Amino acid sequence: MIFYFSGTGNSKWVAEELAAKLNDNIIFIPKAKKEYKLSENEKIGFVFPIYAWSAPKCVFDFIQQVHFENYKNNYTYFVCTCHTQTGKIDSIMKKTLKAYGLDCHAGFFLKMPNNYLLAPFVHTDSEEKQLSLVARAEMELKTIINFINNNERIFNVKAGIGSALLSMIGHPLFEKFMTVKGFYVTEACNQCGICEKVCPVNNIRVTTKPIWANRCELCQACLNYCPQQAIQYGHYTKNKKRYAFSKTLLTGNPPSL
Ligand SMILES: Cc1cc2nc3c(=O)[nH]c(=O)nc-3n(C[C@H](O)[C@H](O)[C@H](O)COP(=O)(O)O)c2cc1C
CATH class of the missing domain: 3.40.50.360 (Flavodoxin domain)
Structure with a gap:
């Protein structure tokens, strides 16, 4: 298993x-x-x-x-x-x-x-x-x-x-200082609920906007999957491209690095 x-x-x-x-x-x-x-x-x-x-x-x-x-x-x-x-x-x-x-x-x-x-x-x-x-x-x-x-x-x-x-x-420093408190939502949020669905630990509820509880792993699924890029964290995430794995990345061919 x-x-x-x-x-x-x-x-x-x-x-x-x-x-x-x-x-x-x-x-x-x-x-x-x-x-x-x-x-x-x-x-x-x-x-x-x-x-x-x-x-x-x-x-x-x-x-x-x-x-x-x-x-x-x-x-x-x-x-x-x-x-x-x-x-x-x-x-x-x-x-x-x-x-x-x-x-x-x-x-x-x-x-x-x-x-x-x-x-x-x-x-x-x-x-x-x-x-x-x-x-x-x-x-x-x-x-x-x-x-x-x-x-x-x-x-x-x-x-x-x-x-x-x-x-x-x-x-340990990362666990202490990087907490769920850093997340916030911009006006671009249209309450689509994707963040709630992709959160692997069921830590987000969307009412009028997403609200995070305290079980966050900081996996950044919410931030990366939000189609509106409405989820931000602290000062560092604005205007950055997002990433999530997609099968379109699979080529089966080794790269020539
Ligand atoms: C909270 C967090 C911490 C990370 N720390 C490291 C790290 O210490 N070293 C590293 O090489 N990548 C780090 N990464 C990158 C991820 O390990 C990497 O992108 C991983 O493949 C993501 O896996 P997932 O798509 O299954 O969530 C970190 C990512 C996150 C979200």
């Missing part, structure tokens, strides 16, 4: 591809149960985007709560999607899973188009770059699938410079 979280579709596409090629099921973490019965040799997979050099909170919450019946050191792996660097996600996942009695046997990363807009000078990628990133991810995913099929014990992440500090200090 493959447990996944995704805000703007990159990781959802990865989870769906893995499920199709490994003949497995996908389960969306916000809708997951607390108990699963494993069959013999069943693999446990986690797919999620990197958030501030670590994983989204709901991934940790899920690992903390879930119980796997019949667990006998089943092959357990993660695949994370990121834009540039993963931080020490390999150590973080190993440690977190270990704390709840699970071994982590493998971990992989895929570079995908950026969906993060909440910082100055940070933009979505050009269409050309999106195409080349997704094409390369398609190619690399085939290798990852082979590794998983063969129960390979391998970790391949892109920690990046200063990764230990960024994961250990940057991530």
Whole structure:
């Protein structure tokens, strides 16, 4: 079984591809149960985007709560999607899973188009770059699938410079200071309700305008999918292009980088 979280579709596409090629099921973490019965040799997979050099909170919450019946050191792996660097996600996942009695046997990363807009000078990628990133991810995913099929014990992440500090200090600071309070809505909002529908954690209600509750993962689905670009965050999102994964990005052809 493959447990996944995704805000703007990159990781959802990865989870769906893995499920199709490994003949497995996908389960969306916000809708997951607390108990699963494993069959013999069943693999446990986690797919999620990197958030501030670590994983989204709901991934940790899920690992903390879930119980796997019949667990006998089943092959357990993660695949994370990121834009540039993963931080020490390999150590973080190993440690977190270990704390709840699970071994982590493998971990992989895929570079995908950026969906993060909440910082100055940070933009979505050009269409050309999106195409080349997704094409390369398609190619690399085939290798990852082979590794998983063969129960390979391998970790391949892109920690990046200063990764230990960024994961250990940057991530908690991000969680503390980047909160749901930064969101606001402009007059362009026509109450279409798309933000409410795409919010993966059911955190938005649209009455006369969207209202955010406190379960926000900061996945930026609301901001990126709003067709009016009426959702903004702080000072940094105005006039920036938005991004969400689309199957039109899939070419099946590796880019010539
Ligand atoms: C809150 C947040 C934090 C992010 N932090 C990082 C990061 O530390 N490193 C990175 O390379 N990409 C980062 N990104 C980019 C995403 O990991 C990347 O675009 C991912 O593929 C999005 O996946 P999704 O479409 O499944 O939501 C961040 C995105 C968000 C929304």
